[in-house]
Amino acid sequence: LATYEATWPEKFGIGRPADKSFIAKWDIDVRPDGKGLPKGEGNVKDGAVVYQNKCASCHGVNGYEGPEDKLVTDSTGRNTIGNYWPYATTIFDYVRRAMPFNAPGSLTDQEVYDITAYLLYLNGIIQEEYIITEKTLPAVEMPAKKRYILDDRRGGPEIR
C-alpha cells in the first residue's frame, strides 16, 4: 500500500463542501460538557405530561413497569438512568435521536427538555422544581459517574 499511496495525488478533492447550515441540521449530538444542547428549558411538571402521553405505554406509568427498558430504579436492581448512567446529557441526546421507539425524531426540543427533567426527577437526581437548561443539564451529577473506568486492556495473558 505504501508504494501505491505514493502514486496518489496530494488531495483527491472528492465530494462537495458541507456548509454550516447543512451541518447544523444533522449535528444532533449532545456532549457531557453541554456542547450540542439547544437553548431551552424544561421542567418536571410538563415532562410528566409528555411522558404519560408518549412514553408510559412502553416504559410504565412509573418508569419501571416496562415492558421495555426500566428508566427508573426499582427493587430489581436492573440498570437505569438513576443507578447506571454516568452523564445526564445522554438522556437528552438519546431521547431526541431515538425515542419514542415507534416515532423516532418526532419530539420537539421543548418536549425533550421537559422529559429529561422528568426522568431525572423520577430517579431522585433533581428536585421537582429544578429547571433543566443548556447550562444546568451538564452540571447535573449522576450517581453512577464515579464507577466508570476506561478499558485499559491491550491483550496479553491477563484476564480482566
Next chain:
Amino acid sequence: LATYEATWPEKFGIGRPADKSFIAKWDIDVRPDGKGLPKGEGNVKDGAVVYQNKCASCHGVNGYEGPEDKLVTDSTGRNTIGNYWPYATTIFDYVRRAMPFNAPGSLTDQEVYDITAYLLYLNGIIQEEYIITEKTLPAVEMPAKKRYILDDRRGGPEIR
C-alpha cells in the same frame, strides 16, 4: 497439514463397499480401446431409422442442418465427427450418456450401436454395409486422429 495428517488413522474406513453389480450399473464409459463397450452390433440401415425418429429434429435430416451441432461435415468447415473427432468410441460413449438432449439415457444399447454406425457412414468413414461391434468400433480410424497433440505447456514466458 503435514502435522495434522500425522494425527489421522491409517484408514478412515468411511462409506460402504461398492460391489460389482452396483459398479456395472453406473460404469458407462467407453474407452478408445473398446473397454466399456457392451456386446452388440449395429448397422447403418437401422441407424438411419433411429436417427430420423430421434435425432433429425435437432441435427437436421442430413446431420448438418442443425439447429444444434453439426454431426456431419458440410461446406462450412465447422467441427464434426468426420473432420474433428479423434476416436469413434466417443460417439457411442457420448450418445449413450447424453442424447437425445431432451431424453438423455433413453436409448437402448442396440439403438446406440445403430446410430453410431449411421453417423460414421454419413461422415464417409465406413461403408454402408460395415457392421459396428464391440470389436470393430475401436478399430475404426478417424480422420482427425493424427492432428491431436497433448498440451505440454507448463507456464513460463513462451506463448503457444
Next chain:
Amino acid sequence: QHTSNQVIEPDFDSKIVVDPSKVQGAPSSEVGYRSKFDSPKRIATYETASRTPLEDLQGTITPSDLHFERHHAGIPEIDPSQHELLIHGLVEKPIRLKLSDLKKYPSVSRICFIECSGNFRYGKREMTPGEVCGLTSQSEWTGVLLSTVLRDLGVKPEAKWLLAEGADGALMARSVPLQEALTEAIIAYGQNGEAIRPQQGYPMRLVIPGFEGNTQIKWLRRIEVTDEPVMTREETSKYTEKVKDGNIRMFSLVMDARSIITYPAYPKKIEKGWQELRGIAWSGRGKVTKVLVSVNNGKTWQEAHLQGPVLEKAHTAFKFMWNWDGKPTRVLSKAIDETGYEQPTYNQLVEARESKGGYHFNPVVGWDVEKSGEVYLADIKDI
C-alpha cells in the same frame, strides 16, 4: 437456443426420486437459488436481532444473507441517490459524500469478522452454536480506508475521537478513538463481492476490524471528528460492563479471543470412531496463533490444526481429528491470540470481573457427548 417439442420437465415439486441423469435439468437464471434440501436460516427470535447458524456453515465466509443482525430501530430502506455521508468537526474541510463519491477513492478489501459484544448466551443444555454465540459473522468487506478520506479533509491537531452516526431510526451513534480508527477502519460499501445488504448497512457502514460490532455504524450518514467522546447511550447505558470493585468498564472496544466447536454440537448425534472436530476461533487483537482442544473435559489439551491462510481479526477454522471411544465425555476449545491472550473459563471471568455475564463475556464453551452420541451444551460453571 435449443429447439424441441418434447422437453421432459424435471419434477421440481415431487419427492419422487428419479435418476437425475435421465431428465433434462433446469435452465440458467439471473440469480441462483439454494437447494431445497439445504437452506440454512438465521435464528431470528427478536425483531431487532438474528443469529448466524454457525452449526450449518463451513469454511470461514458467512453468506451475506445469513450474516447476523443487530439493529436498534429496524432496517432502514435507503435510496443511495438520496443518501449522503457528512464528515465534519475538527477537519479543515467538512464534506458531503454520496455513495458514488466514496467509490472514487482508492479501495480496499478485507476479510474479517464482525461480532456483537453481547455475543454470549447460555442456560440450557439444548442450545446450538448459533444460539450460544451466533452474533458473529465474516465477510470480505470493500470500501475506502477512513484514513484515506480524512487525509483529504485535513484533520486538526486537537482531534482525538470521532462520532459515527447512522441514518436509522435510532440515529445509532458511537464514539471511537481517532488513532485506532485511522489505523484500519473502512467506510465500506461492499460485502462479499456485492453491495452491502440492507441488514448490514446499505449503502455504507463503518468496518473497524476487531472492534465490537456496535461501533461499526451501519447506514452511516455522519462522522464528526472531535476532541472528546460524546458518551452516547450506547457507550454508557449499554455496551459497558460491570467489573471488579463495583466499577463499570466503558470503551471496551476490541473483541477478545474466542472459539467454539461447531461440530459436534447440539443437536447433532455422533457415532463411535473417528471424527473431525471442527470450529472457528477469532481475536479482535490480531491473528489466532493456536487453538487448544480437549476431548477429556479439560484434563489434557492438544493443538488443533488451523486452516490457512490465517488472517488477522478473522474467523479461523480449526480442526481436530478425534477417535471417540463411545464413552461419555466433554469436548472443549480455547483460542490463543498473537498477544498471548488465552480464552478464559467462565469461572476465571467471574472471578476477575466479579460478574456473571454482560458484554465481552467470552468464556470457553464446550459440549457434553453422551453415551448415546447425543451432544449437549456443557454447563458453563463446570468448565
Next chain:
Amino acid sequence: QHTSNQVIEPDFDSKIVVDPSKVQGAPSSEVGYRSKFDSPKRIATYETASRTPLEDLQGTITPSDLHFERHHAGIPEIDPSQHELLIHGLVEKPIRLKLSDLKKYPSVSRICFIECSGNFRYGKREMTPGEVCGLTSQSEWTGVLLSTVLRDLGVKPEAKWLLAEGADGALMARSVPLQEALTEAIIAYGQNGEAIRPQQGYPMRLVIPGFEGNTQIKWLRRIEVTDEPVMTREETSKYTEKVKDGNIRMFSLVMDARSIITYPAYPKKIEKGWQELRGIAWSGRGKVTKVLVSVNNGKTWQEAHLQGPVLEKAHTAFKFMWNWDGKPTRVLSKAIDETGYEQPTYNQLVEARESKGGYHFNPVVGWDVEKSGEVYLADIKDI
C-alpha cells in the same frame, strides 16, 4: 418483543424519500435480501450458461447466486439422501459415499477461481466485462481432498488418470491426470460457507484449483481411477483447440494468466481527473505476481497495486491510480504469473496458434475512453 399499538410502517414500495431516521425500519429475518437499489444479475442469455456481472462486483468473492453457470443438460435437482458417489477402478477397495460420509473426512477450505476455458467473447464495442469474460467466479470451497479419500481406498500402481462423472442429464464426464488431481483436487460440498448451490453442483463437485471449469465435474456421482483417459466428447469434440500446423491440442487443463479492467468499462462513463482503475487478475498456475497497466494504449506500462493477501490460483484485485486528462485514450491490463508467463495480446496468440479464438484464448483486453468519457471495448486486433 416490542409492544406498541401505533407502529409506523416504513413505506417499502413507494419512491417517496422519507428521512429514514424518522421511521422505524424493517424487522430481522431468517434470510437476508438485497437492496432494491442494487440487485446485480447474472447475464443469462443461454439456457445452459450465465455469466458473472464482473462490472457490478468488488473485492474477490463472487456471491454464490451470481457464480457463473455452464451446464450441458440443465441443473439437476438432487436429494442428497438419494445421491451417492461411487469411487472405483484401479483402487483396492471401491466404495460408495453419501454426502454425510464425505463430511466425515478431514475437511479443507480454499479460496480459488473457477473459469470456463471458453471464457472469451468479443466483436462489439458495446460489451461489458461480464459479457467479455464473465465465465469466471471465485468462492471459498470446502470439502475433502481427493488425495485423502484415495489414500483410504488404496490406489493401484498402474493408475494414471481418473474419470470424473456427474449425475446430470449429460452424465458429464472428464478424464484428469491422477498426479495433478492428487495434488490439489477437492471433492467439495461447501461454497462460501454454505452448501454448494444446485447451479454449482449440489450436493458435491470436483474443485481442481487452476483447472478449466469443465473438468471440475458438478453433481459428482462417479470417479473411476484408470490407466488411460476415456477420451470423452468433452475432451475431444469440445474443450480442445486448433493450434499451429493444423494440430488440435487436447488436455489443455490449466487456465493461463489473465486480467481484465472492470472499471472503467462499458457502459460506464467517466469524468476527467483522478480515478482508481480496478480489475481482477488470475492464473491457474499459481500466484499473480504482477499486473501491468497502460493508460496510453500500450506505449508505456506501469505496475498496478495488488490487493493482498494474494492467493494461489485466485482472482486477485488490482488497482491503479489514474489522472485522466480528458483526452481519448485506451486503457489495458496484462497479468504476469509466478512462472513468468505474461498474458499475450490477441495478435501474439493468433500468430502462435494460427487460430483466432477457441478455448484458452486469454488475450489482453482493454477499453477505449472517448473524449465524452464514454468507455467502449477496445478492438482486440488493434492491441
